[in-house]
Amino acid sequence: MSEVPRYTGRFAPSPTGPxxxxSLVTALASWCEARAHQGRWLVRIEDTDLPRNQLGAEAEILTQLETYGLIADEPxxxxxxxxxxxxxILDDLAAQGDLYGCACSRKQLTGYTAYPNTCRNxxxxxxxxxxxxxxxxxxxxFQDQLQGQVCEDLSKTTGDFVLRRRDGIISYQLAVVVDDYLQGVTHIVRGADLLDNTVRQIWLRQCLRETTSKPIIEPIYAHIPLAMNAQGQKLSKQNLALPLNVKKPVENLQAAFVALxxxxxxxxxxxxxLQQAITCWDINRIPRQTQLDGQF
Structure with a gap:
């Protein structure tokens, strides 16, 4: 009889700013869901996209998490x-015939919804x-805990997608799938802005199953609604969202908890x-929508 893997969740920010x-809404939701299942909660710095990384951002992110009491269970x-x-991993996928080189520029692909297979053969x-x-x-x-059933034909929506850029930078899709697999992540609680990445990651995970003898589990997903600003944009570093105030952690935790x-x-x-949050947390109370009501 196979052993049921321990609940393992994660929070995976990019060091592109504080x-x-x-971010707190996402981190708190993933932390509470892991703790409610007596599970592990991991923190991963997703820093493969070097041009976007900001000097000092990782240290600031980890300080913010520590100030808010959100401490990872592992290094x-x-x-x-x-x-x-x-x-x-790319070498293994290439040996299966799953990969190919592509010389297309962004300009050449302008106007296409899905990659037109220009270089496939x-x-x-x-x-x-x-x-x-x-x-x-x-x-x-796949069945999302919050967004319901999501279906996609990748050949029509994205087409063959990039795992490594021409400049050698590893794509988000590859890094996140490999890391979730090797870290034993069983549940992924993240923002609804990443919902449309999920089917690509499921497909990649299926391809990876052919390269390894170690079982690859399919995580359970919960894509939580996004906090929006007064202009109707999701809060993000690109939209100049204000950094978390380290002087008001309780107030902000409370606001994030209620928003959920x-x-x-x-x-x-x-x-x-956080001690109290574990006891009363209920993922089923999170709104079944892609955006939170109100402005933040």
Missing amino acids: LHFG ILRQQDRIDLYNH KKLSLTGHAVRLRVSDDTLC GQNAIDASSPEHF
Whole structure:
């Protein structure tokens, strides 16, 4: 009889700037859901996109999380330390015939919804070109805990997608799937802005199953609604969302908890707040929508 894997969740920010209120909503939801299941909660720094990384952002993010009492159960994983691993995985996928080199520029692809398979059969080298993963024309579906059933035919929506850019930078899709697999992540609680990445990640995970003898589990997903600003934009670093105030952790934890549909908690410290949050957390109270009501 196979052993049921322990609940393992994660929060995976990119070091492109400090955390904001929307980041806190996501981090708190993933932390509470892990703790409610007596599970592990991991923090991963997703820093493969070097041009977007900001000096000092990682240290600020980790300080913010510590101030808010959101402490990882294991050492922080950084994707930049794993580039050789990702490239090794690419070699395995290439050996299966799943990959090909692509010389198309962004300008050449302007106007296309899905990649038009321009380079699919050209047999270009993987070195010096973008590396794309072949997709099937099957419709893949998954059941999201909050957003319901999601189905997608990748051949029509994205087409063969990039796993390594021409400049050698590993794509988000590859790094996140490999890391979730190797860290034993069983549940992914993240923002609804990443919902349309999920089917690509499910497909990639299916391809990886052919390269390894170690079982690859399919995580359970919950895409939480996004906090929006007064202009109707999601809170983000690109939209200049204000950094989390480290002087008001309890107030901000309370606001994030209530925004997630939970009951208010009276607490004197972040630690006290989180202790109580575990006992009354209910993921089913989170609104079944892609945007939170109100402005933040």
